[in-house]
Amino acid sequence: MDTQPASNWQISFILPPDAVPFFERALDGGDTALLASEIETGADRGKWKLDAIFENRPDEALLDASLSLAATAAGIELPPYELTELAQRDWLRESLISFAPVSVGRYYIYGSHIKEPPPATKLSLKIDAATAFGSGEHFTTKGCLMAMEEIARFKRPRKILDMGCGSGILSLAAALTFKTDVVAADIDPESVRVTKENAKNNHLSRYISAYAGNGYKPLIVRSKAPYDLVFSNILARPLTLMAKDLASVLAPDGLAVLSGMLCRQEAWVLDAHRRVGLNLKKRYRLEGWSTLIVGR
Numbered sequence: 001m002d003t004q005p006a007s008n009w010q011i012s013f014i015l016p017p018d019a020v021p022f023f024e025r026a027l028d029g030g031d032t033a034l035l036a037s038e039i040e041t042g043a044d045r046g047k048w049k050l051d052a053i054f055e056n057r058p059d060e061a062l063l064d065a066s067l068s069l070a071a072t073a074a075g076i077e078l079p080p081y082e083l084t085e086l087a088q089r090d091w092l093r094e095s096l097i098s099f100a101p102v103s104v105g106r107y108y109i110y111g112s113h114i115k116e117p118p119p120a121t122k123l124s125l126k127i128d129a130a131t132a133f134g135s136g137e138h139f140t141t142k143g144c145l146m147a148m149e150e151i152a153r154f155k156r157p158r159k160i161l162d163m164g165c166g167s168g169i170l171s172l173a174a175a176l177t178f179k180t181d182v183v184a185a186d187i188d189p190e191s192v193r194v195t196k197e198n199a200k201n202n203h204l205s206r207y208i209s210a211y212a213g214n215g216y217k218p219l220i221v222r223s224k225a226p227y228d229l230v231f232s233n234i235l236a237r238p239l240t241l242m243a244k245d246l247a248s249v250l251a252p253d254g255l256a257v258l259s260g261m262l263c264r265q266e267a268w269v270l271d272a273h274r275r276v277g278l279n280l281k282k283r284y285r286l287e288g289w290s291t292l293i294v295g296r
Helices: 017-027 060-074 139-152 169-178 189-201 219-223 236-241 243-249 263-274
Strands: 008-015 032-038 048-054 084-086 102-104 107-110 123-126 160-163 182-186 208-212 227-233 250-262 279-286 289-295
Touching: 008 017, 017 032, 017 048, 017 060, 102 139, 107 139, 123 169, 123 189, 139 169, 139 227, 139 250, 139 279, 139 289, 160 169, 169 182, 169 189, 169 208, 169 227, 182 189, 182 219, 189 208, 208 219, 227 243, 236 243, 236 250, 236 263, 243 250, 243 263, 250 263, 263 279, 263 289
Parallel strands: 107 123, 160 182, 160 227, 182 208, 227 250
Antiparallel strands: 008 048, 008 084, 032 048, 102 107, 250 289, 279 289
16 A cells, blocks of 8 residues: 655646636646746746646646647647656645736735735735636736726626636625625635635625536526626636526626637627627727626
């Protein structure tokens, strides 16, 4: 019997920005921590470095298959990578996601490793994404925060849904902005756990109800409809597949913020939503990524 303690393992990639979410989702797992950061100098300036640290050694055949699918979906060749063993440390408890503070409009997102107090003039959230997607760095999340700030100028939603909540960053920002109840849903139970933990750390638990389930199907999600505001920062294909379900839970005067798509995928996503009566109200484009506000 093997009595050796489990080791941590790491792989790293240099990727074009629009490939990062595909690889993040391929690597996502309950024992995996992800760190994505933009390269600001040198020959790879403008690209992103993605590190994945596994609590246990992954199945290399399954890993390679998942990464190959991610590369195909992103439209790139699979970059070379090497699985390396790390010194034994409790990475998941050491806040691996050490991103620089992110300022988007009036929102300020920072990690627990930032010791300076947040700006008093900002709506601040301490987010340690750890094993769930969403630290505020990615352009899709930034687009959603920009849309939220815009919507707050003319609408006071009472019931909000964050579909595909990841780390809970949008749920928490919505709770902080609108001071109302937010339903946070994700197919990944680990994302739900991280969302609850981030809500607790930001003293927003009283506003956040987080549930694991498949899309809009769970009874708890449907029972709290209709929603005045829905956020769905996932990927283009699931956005199109869930358009009808979104329309069924959206209030007559409700708005939905859709993100996770490339600009070239806008027409595809919009067509699916127009067919269920949801039309474009406003768009935000950041570095090849698109965020859409839609409604009736």
